[in-house]
């Protein structure tokens with residue numbers, strides 16, 4: 505008997521470097537049956553949709569179009585990658601004022617048409633804007649997710665892999681906390697096949713500096729980051745649509761978690777069809793605990809200045 509594949513729709517709001525590369529990644533990997541592109545700059549969304557549609561004879565049968573918010577009605581996942589990105593030298597927090605403003609109307613427009621989907625935020629500062637999305641949407645927190653430190657953890661794994669001469673897919677290692685300058689590496693959990701990894705102090709410093717400063721380095725060199733974040737978003741989307749239950753360092757609402765409450769941070773979480781099904785407990789050292797709480801406090805003081 506032929507298995508009927510469930511149709512799935514992903515809407516991407518903001519079709520700049522991140523949004524359009526994410527759409528292209530989903531298209532190439534044939535992840536969804538319907539892909540909708542929305543941008544305040546309608547021509548941009550239209551141009552990206554046309555360009556990608558012309559590649560369909562070489563890929564699978566994805567239905568892709570430049571749409572509007574009414575297309576959110578049937579969306580399983582709505583990705584938000586709209587808004588300002590870092591200019592050379594800017595931090596992610598520097599984007600808060602500019603990007604929090606546009607989230608008002610974006611979230612209002614989404615909830616006008618959709619009450620069942622999952623909102624996946626990439627726009628920076630991602631942890632704070634995911635919290636803003638939660639408050640403004642009224643969705644349950646399991647269905648409002650940020651890309652968190654999934655990308656940072658991928659950078660960390662890549663750099664550890666380079667250092668050890670091991671494929672990064674075989675490296676298990678985590679960056680947690682803010683997707684930004686206060687994030688922290690969990691060296692004690694870094695392992696290959698369950699075997700802990702040894703590093704010199706200098707290697708630790710070099711690997712973490714390169715992880716944390718990767719975005720600055722790439723933005724200085726080419727103006728934006730796009731490929732790895734697109735693959736990270738693809739990973740989260742697939743874990744949701746295929747009900748995988750994969751453990752991913754997404755940004756999720758924390759309550760009574762290592763002394764932290766009412767803030768979004770990147771931590772290992774089980775992601776499935778329901779969104780974030782469960783946040784995994786992390787045993788942090790005394791020093792890691794202080795760093796983690798500092799990361800939370802930094803974001804909470806920024807949130808306190810917002811009208812929510």
Ligand SMILES: NC(=O)c1ccc[n+]([C@@H]2O[C@H](COP(=O)([O-])OP(=O)(O)OC[C@H]3O[C@@H](n4cnc5c(N)ncnc54)[C@H](O)[C@@H]3O)[C@@H](O)[C@H]2O)c1
Pocket residue numbers: 517518519520521522523542543544545548585586587588589590599603606610625626627628629630651652655683728729730733
């Ligand atoms: N979470 C992560 O790991 C991660 C990684 C890379 C970039 N980012 C962030 O993603 C965001 C997008 O980055 P980019 O490089 O694609 O920027 P970009 O400037 O290339 O694209 C942004 C797009 O958003 C659109 N836009 C602006 N306001 C809008 C609105 N109200 N509604 C709909 N569309 C709107 C613009 O027209 C533009 O096409 C930035 O905030 C960036 O910092 C996050």
